[in-house]
Amino acid sequence: xxxxxxxxxITYRAVMVRPGVARRIRGLSDRTLAWLFITPTIVLLLxxxxxxxxxxxxxxxxxxRANRANVPTIWLGADWYQSILTDPDxxxxxxxxxxxxxxxxxxxxxxxxxxxxxxxxxxxGHGMWxxxxxxxxxxxxxxxxxxxxxxxQPQIGLFNYVVAFFTGRAASSFQMLGDVTLSPWAxxxxxxxxxxxxxxxxxxxxxxxxxxxxxxxxxVDRASKWRQFWSITLPMALPFIMLAVLFRGIENFKMFDMVxxxxxxxPGSTTExxxxxxxxxxxxxxxxxxxxxxxxxLFVTVFGLANIYVKALNKVKSR
Amino acid sequence: MAEVEIxxxxxxxxxxxxxxxxxxxxxxxxxxxxxxxxxxxxTTALRLIAxxxxxxxxxxxxxxxxxxxxxxxDRDVAFxxxxxxxxxxxxxxxxxxxxxxxxxxRVPEADIHAKVQEVARLLHIETKLDNKxxxxxxxxxxxxxxxRALVRSPSIYLMDEPxxxxxxxxxxxxxxxxxxxxVDLGATxxxxxxxxxxxxxxxxxxxxxxxxxxxxxxTPREIYENPINAHVAARLGQPxxxxxxxxxxxxxxxxxxxxxxxxxxxxxxRGGGDISATVKRVEHLGDQSHLHLDxxxxxxxxxxxxxxxxxxxxxxxxxxxxxxxxxxKGWRVAA
Numbered sequence: 001x002x003x004x005x006x007x008x009x010i011t012y013r014a015v016m017v018r019p020g021v022a023r024r025i026r027g028l029s030d031r032t033l034a035w036l037f038i039t040p041t042i043v044l045l046l047x048x049x050x051x052x053x054x055x056x057x058x059x060x061x062x063x064x065r066a067n068r069a070n071v072p073t074i075w076l077g078a079d080w081y082q083s084i085l086t087d088p089d090x091x092x093x094x095x096x097x098x099x100x101x102x103x104x105x106x107x108x109x110x111x112x113x114x115x116x117x118x119x120x121x122x123x124x125g126h127g128m129w130x131x132x133x134x135x136x137x138x139x140x141x142x143x144x145x146x147x148x149x150x151x152x153q154p155q156i157g158l159f160n161y162v163v164a165f166f167t168g169r170a171a172s173s174f175q176m177l178g179d180v181t182l183s184p185w186a187x188x189x190x191x192x193x194x195x196x197x198x199x200x201x202x203x204x205x206x207x208x209x210x211x212x213x214x215x216x217x218x219x220v221d222r223a224s225k226w227r228q229f230w231s232i233t234l235p236m237a238l239p240f241i242m243l244a245v246l247f248r249g250i251e252n253f254k255m256f257d258m259v260x261x262x263x264x265x266x267p268g269s270t271t272e273x274x275x276x277x278x279x280x281x282x283x284x285x286x287x288x289x290x291x292x293x294x295x296x297x298l299f300v301t302v303f304g305l306a307n308i309y310v311k312a313l314n315k316v317k318s319r
Numbered sequence: 320m321a322e323v324e325i326x327x328x329x330x331x332x333x334x335x336x337x338x339x340x341x342x343x344x345x346x347x348x349x350x351x352x353x354x355x356x357x358x359x360x361x362t363t364a365l366r367l368i369a370x371x372x373x374x375x376x377x378x379x380x381x382x383x384x385x386x387x388x389x390x391x392x393d394r395d396v397a398f399x400x401x402x403x404x405x406x407x408x409x410x411x412x413x414x415x416x417x418x419x420x421x422x423x424x425r426v427p428e429a430d431i432h433a434k435v436q437e438v439a440r441l442l443h444i445e446t447k448l449d450n451k452x453x454x455x456x457x458x459x460x461x462x463x464x465x466x467r468a469l470v471r472s473p474s475i476y477l478m479d480e481p482x483x484x485x486x487x488x489x490x491x492x493x494x495x496x497x498x499x500x501x502v503d504l505g506a507t508x509x510x511x512x513x514x515x516x517x518x519x520x521x522x523x524x525x526x527x528x529x530x531x532x533x534x535x536x537x538t539p540r541e542i543y544e545n546p547i548n549a550h551v552a553a554r555l556g557q558p559x560x561x562x563x564x565x566x567x568x569x570x571x572x573x574x575x576x577x578x579x580x581x582x583x584x585x586x587x588x589r590g591g592g593d594i595s596a597t598v599k600r601v602e603h604l605g606d607q608s609h610l611h612l613d614x615x616x617x618x619x620x621x622x623x624x625x626x627x628x629x630x631x632x633x634x635x636x637x638x639x640x641x642x643x644x645x646x647x648k649g650w651r652v653a654a
Binding site for chain 2: 105214217220222223224232235236
C-alpha cells in the first residue's frame with residue numbers, strides 16, 4: 001500500500017515538473033500558436049516555390065547562363081520576351097502543344113464521360129470493370145512511355161499488328177513514332193489511354209451526384225431517355241466534366257515525361273511540345289535567361305487560361 | 320380526371336413484404352388519403368400506381384384501361400414527391416413547364432406560358448418564376464413541386480407526404496389551399512400521409528394502412544367513430560385513444576379484452592368514485608388542457624377544460640360513456 005502511494009507520488013511529482021512548460025505554452029495566444037504551427041510550412045513554401053519563381057523572373061531579364069556562372073550578368077530588359085514571342089520555332093512548339101492539349105482533352109472527355117455513363121448503369125460486374133479501366137492511370141508515366149515505345153515498334157509492336165489486323169495494311173508499313181504525320185497522334189493515343197480513366201472517375205462522381213428521384217420525376221413528366229440525358233444528366237454533370245477538362249488541360253499543357261520518353265520531340269520537331277523546347281533551351285543550350293523568360297510566358301499563359309476557365313466553371317456551378 | 324382501380328396488388332422488396340393484397344378504388348374527383356406510420360407501404364402504393372415500381376401480382380386500371388405493365392410516361396399520372404424532386408438547374412418556370420414541354424404532348428409555347436402563370440398565381444409563386452428552384456425556401460419549393468403537377472391535367476394526382484417537411488404554420492396554410500384547389504379543379508387525388516390532421520381535414524375517404532395491409536377505408540367520420548380494430552382506432556384522434564384492460568372496468572361485454580376510450584368516452588369528476596385515477600401532469604394548450612392520469616398504474620390521457628383547474632396530485636373519478644370494445648386480437652366487438 002505504502003509502495004503504491006510512494007510510486008504514485010513520484011508520478012505526481014514528475015507531472016508537476018511538466019506544467020511549467022505547459023503553462024508557458026498555455027500563455028501563448030491562439031494566434032501565436034497558429035503561426036507557430038504554420039511557420040515551417042510557409043518557410044518551406046517560400047524556399048522551394050516562391051523564391052525560385054521570383055528568381056526565375058529576375059533571370060528572365062538577364063543574359064545569365066547556368067554553365068557559365070562566372071561571366072558577369074548583364075541586364076537585358078524585355079529582350080528575351082520579345083525574341084521568344086516573335087520566334088517562329090516557339091510558335092511551332094506552341095502549336096504542337098495546342099494540338100496535343102486540345103485533342104487529348106476532347107477525346108478523353110468524350111470517352112471518359114461515355115465510360116462513366118455506361119459504368120453508372122450498374123450492370124453486372126461494373127465494380128470489376130471500374131477497377132480494370134482505372135489501371136492505366138495508376139502506372140508511372142515513365143513505365144507507360146517505355147512500354148508504348150515497344151507497342152509502337154513497327155516490327156514487333158502489338159499496336160501495329162492490331163492496326164494491321166483491322167485495316168489489312170502491313171504491320172511494318174508505318175511507324176507511329178517515326179512518321180511526321182502519325183507521331184503527333186501517337187502521343188495523343190498514349191495520353192488518352194492513360195488518362196481517360198481519370199476523366200471517367202470525375203464524370204462518374206458527377207453522374208452519381210444526380211439523385212434517382214430527379215429521373216423518376218422526369219419519367220412521370222414524360223421525358224424520354226434522350227430528353228432526360230440532355231436536360232438533366234448533362235447539365236447536372238457539367239461542372240464535373242468541366243473540372244476534368246481543367247485538370248487534364250493544365251496537366252497536358254506542361255506535358256513532358258511521357259512525350260520525352262516516346263519521341264523526345266521528334267521526328268524533327270513534330271512532337272516538340274513547349275516543355276521539351278524549354279528543357280532543350282535550359283539544359284542543352286544552357287540559355288538560362290532565355291528559358292526563364294519562356295517559362296514565365298508559359299506560366300502566365302496557363303495561369304491566365306485556367307483563371308478564365310475557373311470563372312466560367314463557377315458560372316456554370318451557380319446556374 | 321378519371322377513376323383509378325387497384326386490384327389485389329402485392330409488392331415485396333427482397334424479403335420485405337411492402338404491400339399485401341391491396342385493393343382500392345379512387346373515384347373520379349375524389350380525394351383519398353392513405354394514412355399510416357413510416358414503412359407501412361403507403362409510398363410503395365403510390366409508386367406502383369405511378370409505374371415507378373412494378374407489382375409482383377395484381378392489376379392497376381386507370382380510367383378503365385389496364386396500365387399494370389406501362390411505363391410512368393404512359394400512365395397519365397402526376398406525382399408530387401416528398402423531397403420536392405425539383406430540377407435544381409432549372410428556374411421555377413422551367414420546372415413547372417418541363418412536363419408540358421414533353422414532345423409527345425405538343426403543347427404550344429404560348430399555352431405553356433399561360434398555364435404556368437395561372438397555376439403560379441393559384442399557389443402564390445408568380446413572382447418567383449424566374450428564380451432558380453434551389454433559391455427558394457422549403458415552402459416555396461413544395462409549392463413549385465405541387466405546381467409542377469397542377470399544370471397538367473392528369474388522370475390522378477399522386478402526392479407523397481407533400482407537406483411533411485414544412486413547418487406547422489405553413490403546413491396548415493397549404494393544407495387549406497390544396498383542398499380548395501382540389502375542389503375547384505375537381506381533381507382526383509391519392510394522398511399519402513402519416514399526419515392524421517391532414518387526412519381528416521382534406522380527404523373524402525381515408526384508407527388506414529399498416530404493415531403493408533389496408534386495414535380499413537371509409538369517410539373520416541366512419542374511420543374515427545367506427546374503427547374495425549385497435550390499430551385503426553389508435554391512428555385517429557388527438558390525444559390518442561386510451562386502450563385499457565377491460566378488467567379495470569365492470570360491465571364490459573363478453574369476450575372484450577380491451578376498452579378503447581377517447582376523450583368523449585370519458586367523464587371526469589373531482590374526487591374518488593368507482594374508478595379513481597390520479598392526475599400526474601397537466602399540459603395547458605390554451606383553449607384545452609391535456610390531462611395525464613394514472614389509472615391503476617396505466618397512463619390515461621384525456622382533454623379537459625382549463626377552467627376545471629385540475630392540478631397534479633388531484634384524485635378524480637372516471638366514468639365511461641359508450642366506449643369502443645376490442646377482443647384479445649384487437650378486433651372490434653359490438654357493444
